[in-house]
Structure formats: C-alpha cells, structure tokens
Amino acid sequence: MRKKIHLTKAELLENKLVLHSSENVDQPNLKPAGQVLVDSDNFSFVYFAESQEDYVLIHIQEECWTALKEAFEQKVPVVADLGESEFELEGLHQELDFLIENIEGNSNYGDEMVKKVEAVFLEKA
Template sequence: MNEKVIVRRAERKDGRLWLHVHDAPISLARVTPKRHMLVDSDALAFVYLLEADDCFLYVMVPKPWWPQLKAALDAEEPVWLRCGERTLELEQFHDELSYLLENIRDNANYGETLEQAVQDVFFEP
C-alpha cells in the first residue's frame, strides 16, 4: 500500500533545503529516491516519490513551502528530507521540479488554480 507524508516545515540551511516531515509510516532507512515527481492539483502540492520494497512513499510539498523551493531552485541547493534524526537526499529534485514547472506554465490541464499558484510563486518577478 502506498503512503504519504506532508512537509510541515521547510528551511534553507547550510547550503541545502531541508524538508521536515513528522513520523513517516515507512522508515527513511528503507526507502530509495525514485527521482521522479508528480503534482497533486487538488492539494496544490508537488509530490516527490520514494520507493520501498513493496510500495511508494509520497512526499507532499504543499504551496506554503513553494517560496523556499523556488529559492533553493534558483540557488541550486540540494533538497533533503528530514524525519526525526533520519535524513535523505531527494535526488534530481530540481530537474524534476523544473520539468513540472515548464509543463504547468500556461497549461490549463493542471487546473486553473494550480496553474495560477505556480505562476505566482515561480514565474512572477
């Protein structure tokens, strides 16, 4: 069964963007970065995939943390996930995010609300 965790805090520190989540249903020691992202248009969230033996763990990054994503993207800072004392680099995060941003821009297929939210955070001066 697939599980999800929601980022509760994002901070840029020590040249990295740290995405903090509370208790993950799967130990970070058991997951591998899938190097792939999706979008949840209804939740206004970017979703990074982690793979375990028999399921996926969806790391949901909701809109309140998008300004930190943009700043880290602009600064080319690696993105790391933190759950308690465990940490994991979210490999290819910027490549995947950039790809999604370009696909969402001026594309009503993702829904007007998501399209406008992405425009406001990532493309407005």
C-alpha cells in the first residue's frame, strides 16, 4: 500500500532545508527511489521513496517552494522531518532542475501549475 506524506512547512537552516510533515509519520528505513514527479492538481512535487513494504510518496507542497528555491540556489541538502526521524531527499536538486526546465511554458502540466512554478522558480508573473 502506498503511503503519502505531505510536507507543508519549510525551515531553512544554515546547512540544510528541513521540510516538516503536517503529521508525525513512522517511516523508518526509507530509501530514495530516484524519481520526482509533479502533482499538477494539488500543486506539489512528489518525491518517491521506498520502504520495506512499498513506495512512499512525499509531497512537497506549494507552501515550501520559496524555501526550496533558496535551498536549490545554495545547494544545501533537503530533508523531510517525519517526526520520529529525518530523511534526506537525495537527488532532489537534480530532479527539480530537470522538472523546472520541462515545466517552463509547458501547458501539459496545466496552466496554473506552470504559472506557479514560473512565479517561484523562474520569477515570472
């Protein structure tokens, strides 16, 4: 069964960006699955991780994007605070770089998603 985690609050520290979940999540031993997709309907980036049972979908909500852009520019690691543990979103910068380039001006992602991504990551209104 797939588990969804929604990261809704960002805290940019000196050496990392911490994205906080809206609830405590018990997900020990997560491993990066090496893929980030876009959820255009809910305006989030979805980081795929693997647990022992199945995939865990970590949604980086729009509320976190400004801090995510800063972390991206500063090249600091991004970690998900899951309450009981932290999980580094390895490879997120590379995946975001690819996604943002593909989203720019691409209505396949939905006009509203394109506008939001461009406004935050590409500073277009």
